[in-house]
Amino acid sequence: MRRAALSIALLLLAAGCRSSSSGDGPSSGERIRRFPSPANVDTLWAEATFFTDHEEIFDRDLIDKEAILPIALRVGWRGQDTLNPRLTETFDAHLYLQDGTALDWLPIDSIRIGKDEVEDQVRRLSLDLSLLGSWETAQDGFIYFRVPEKNVAINGTLVTTFGGGVQRELDLLGSLLAFTVSTTQGDREVFVGLSSDTWPGR
């Protein structure tokens, strides 16, 4: 009797007032909302990677302990280069989460970490702002973004944002990275999605 009554209540809970329509099968939304990486604008190519083993790379969980998100960026040119592309002080990187939330880029000189050896590693692995080489020889260098802890929590590739009393779950790999490359024909804004990988080492 008790079991029957509970079953009826649970059935009511499951059914709700209106009959729920059947699902559309596995959602392809996450895949659809991700942007390409690598990506290019003319001869400039870029690839942005979130290394899931970032804690081992820096010997510290920068996201959890320092509210810093490390993203590896590889940039170079393909084919015949006539634009003399370089990364300069106008690099001005932005990381946009899926819903448009922007994380601020932290220039390397502005980063302070209590542990010297971790800070050294952060600097050693950072992206050089200099003349760009060919895509084939380009290497990953890290750029860093401030995680606003009041509004954003990152756990693996799951991002939770908080605001207006509402919590939203986003896919970190659906984020978009934007930055500027200087060329002989003016500045070019480059956009690239995020992929994930494990660190191959340098």
Add this chain to the structure above:
Amino acid sequence: MRSNFIAAVLALPIVAACGSTEQWEKNQQGLALATQQLETDGSLQAVAIRMQSLLDDTQEDPREFELQRFFAAFMLAQVHASASLGEEYLTEKSGVPGFRPAGGGDPNQSLSTNRHVLAAFYNASLAREWFGGAVRSGPKYEDVTLLPPDLSDLGVENADLNLVLIVASSLSRFNFDERVRKLLDESVPAELFELESCLEALDRLKIPEELRPWVALMIFHHLKADSIEEAYRFGVIAVEGEKRFGRALPEKEVAAVEEWITGGAPKKFICPKDRLVYLSGEDSCPNDATPHLEYIAVEKD
């Protein structure tokens, strides 16, 4: 006895919710106000807040509100697409040394086009995921009509095609050309690749005016490899954005189209009356005022 009590308590919220249509009515009113505000040049930000609030209020039971949530995300996509083209209100930190925002304000913050493009893309993608549920939803819940007349007249299928164009133009503005090509090939009907029917469709689909030159530009790029004459006509419309739609494309985009018309294309475009070639910076033949749109393609010498 106790178990019966627990069962009754568990079922109570369901029964109570069944008896109320308050949330559906509130959503309908929110959508009606939002469409009204958009049509009367109301604040884009106010519309966005209203629609985001609808999504937040209904996120616990998304399937109960599939049609209304679809159109709330649709409206958010419209708002952010429009805002990204000259009416930005979202800001971001500017890392460019010496940056000073126009009109003063926080020297570290600038208006962000990219945030709006991304938000348009995200909300359009969300709405498209909810398309199946929106199609299956009836127009009413009990005696509540779920949509205001404007959105009901537009219909879910037209709204979805509108969203495809917003997704594609967002990808295009981020230079993801291969993804744009694939999306246009797979999801856009042939009527959009012919100029006259495309212009009619843009009206029917309620594509924001600001976005129309970008749609024309996107279709120009899509057609120029295989359909030179039609690509030219879309190119002319894109170049004449200010005259045709009240919104001009950035100079860089206009220059790229005119570069193709005057040299990059495998054919040349001439006035059918005096055979004068297309001249950049004009919108018609300087000799006989034949509009550029009526020029014809001929083999190069």
